[in-house]
Amino acid sequence: MKELVEYMAKAVVNDPDSVIVREIEGSSSTIYELSVTPDDMGRIIGKQGRVANAMRTLLRVAAVKEGKRVTLEIV
Amino acid sequence: MYEPKESLNVTAKTVEDAIEQGLAQLGLSRQQVDIEVIKEGRRGVFGILAENAQVRLIPRKITPPPPVEVVKPLAEVVKPVVVPIETPTEADLMDTFDVPRLAVASTDAKFTQEQITDFSVKYLDGLLKQMGIKATVIAHIDKDLAEEGENPPLVLDITGNDLGILIGRRNETLRSLQYIVRLAVNKYTNSWHPILVDVESYRVRRRRSLQQLAKQMAERAIASRRRIVLEAMPPYERRIIHVVLKDNPHVTTKSIGSNDNRKVTIIPK
Numbered sequence: 468m469k470e471l472v473e474y475m476a477k478a479v480v481n482d483p484d485s486v487i488v489r490e491i492e493g494s495s496s497t498i499y500e501l502s503v504t505p506d507d508m509g510r511i512i513g514k515q516g517r518v519a520n521a522m523r524t525l526l527r528v529a530a531v532k533e534g535k536r537v538t539l540e541i542v
Numbered sequence: 543m544y545e546p547k548e549s550l551n552v553t554a555k556t557v558e559d560a561i562e563q564g565l566a567q568l569g570l571s572r573q574q575v576d577i578e579v580i581k582e583g584r585r586g587v588f589g590i591l592a593e594n595a596q597v598r599l600i601p602r603k604i605t606p607p608p609p610v611e612v613v614k615p616l617a618e619v620v621k622p623v624v625v626p627i628e629t630p631t632e633a634d635l636m637d638t639f640d641v642p643r644l645a646v647a648s649t650d651a652k653f654t655q656e657q658i659t660d661f662s663v664k665y666l667d668g669l670l671k672q673m674g675i676k677a678t679v680i681a682h683i684d685k686d687l688a689e690e691g692e693n694p695p696l697v698l699d700i701t702g703n704d705l706g707i708l709i710g711r712r713n714e715t716l717r718s719l720q721y722i723v724r725l726a727v728n729k730y731t732n733s734w735h736p737i738l739v740d741v742e743s744y745r746v747r748r749r750r751s752l753q754q755l756a757k758q759m760a761e762r763a764i765a766s767r768r769r770i771v772l773e774a775m776p777p778y779e780r781r782i783i784h785v786v787l788k789d790n791p792h793v794t795t796k797s798i799g800s801n802d803n804r805k806v807t808i809i810p811k
Contacts, residue, residue: 471672478665478726518725521718528707528715529673 468529472499472539475522480507496536499526503541511541549600557595557758576600576747579754653731655683659696662737665726666698669719677702687738687749695736698723699743708741713776716741749782756786759808764792769809774799780806 469490477483482504489500503511512519523539530537554560557579578598663681670677680699688694700708709716720739727735738745755772763770772783780797783806787795792811797804 468672471669474668474672475722478722478729517721521721524710524715524718525669525673525722528675528710531707532674 468497468526468533468535468537469499471526471529472501472522475525476501476503476511479518480504480510482507496538497530499537499539500542501539508541549598551596551598553594553596557597560595560597577751577754579758653733655696658727658731658735661730662696662698662723662727665730666700666719666723666739669722670700675702675705675708677705677708684738684746687746689736692736695738697738697740697746699740701742705741709744716744748779752779752782753786756783756808760787760790760793763808763810767810769807771798772806772808774803774805777804780804783808 469488472488473486476486476488480486480503485502485504485507487502489502491498491500501511510518513521519539519541526537526539552560576599578600579595659681663679667679670679677700680701682697682699683694684697685694687697707715708719710718716739720737723739724735724737727737740746752775759770759772775783784795784797787793787808794809794811796807796809798807799805
């Protein structure tokens with residue numbers, strides 16, 4: 468699922484090489500921390516968080532398939 | 543195994559009743575048939591002049607839905623691209639990583655429809671793989687869905703088993719898929735292209751039923767001389783209603799309410 472976050476993020480930003488995703492496994496859920504260059508922050512979040520929310524929705528679908536709980540944070 | 547049955551004509555007091563009776567006879571759900579309204583029916587005055595409604599229910603074959611139609615946009619011919627998606631292997635996952643990397647396009651690069659189609663299908667394909675979903679993407683240009691003054695959209699139809707998960711509540715997942723794919727394509731080509739992501743032709747069918755609903759409700763509004771308020775719908779669905787009734791000289795349409803609760807109102811003139 469880390470790859471899924473990268474796959475989506477890299478297609479949206481101007482600088483795909485700076486996309487970094489950290490996977491933090493918790494006891495009840497997994498957190499994905501996504502970071503991009505400051506210039507790409509707006510692109511990854513989108514107007515009213517549209518891009519971030521779309522990524523969350525798709526990530527959730529993948530998580531449901533695997534029976535996991537996930538959150539996506541943009542740092 | 544599902545066996546396609548013959549189409550069925552049903553007559554009843556109202557269109558709704560006819561559809562329900564027909565579905566009961568066929569033992570199918572509304573999603574499994576195409577509905578054609580033959581006669582709208584009329585309530586009449588005190589039962590005089592009343593006319594029954596008649597509909598035809600055409601069972602649809604479930605899998606695989608045929609690519610609707612491949613239309614030639616001007617000079618180019620777009621072939622339907624069919625990419626079967628297997629269970630992702632490690633190698634596949636690495637492989638799909640190259641796709642977003644193509645996203646460094648120069649500003650003045652020109653893309654043929656074929657390149658755009660190819661990229662879109664590959665990207666969506668990779669996205670579904672990453673999501674752990676087995677499905678097939680079929681692309682076609684759909685002339686019927688063209689907005690006024692715009693190129694006909696590239697429709698990416700996802701087909702497979704058990705894809706309800708891809709539509710989501712209030713269409714949310716499908717919209718998210720479409721949004722991400724559009725962004726990826728915009729990034730890749732540096733320009734905007736009309737792209738619709740669909741699951742099992744859900745959008746196409748939904749559009750068709752909304753258009754039908756709009757016409758029926760307009761007639762009812764005209765006949766009863768009362769405004770009719772439809773249920774709350776997302777913006778693009780309201781838009782379908784507005785567009786259908788735009789040229790109807792007897793009604794005007796207006797959206798009322800706010801945010802998620804906006805409803806189209808059909809007002810007789």
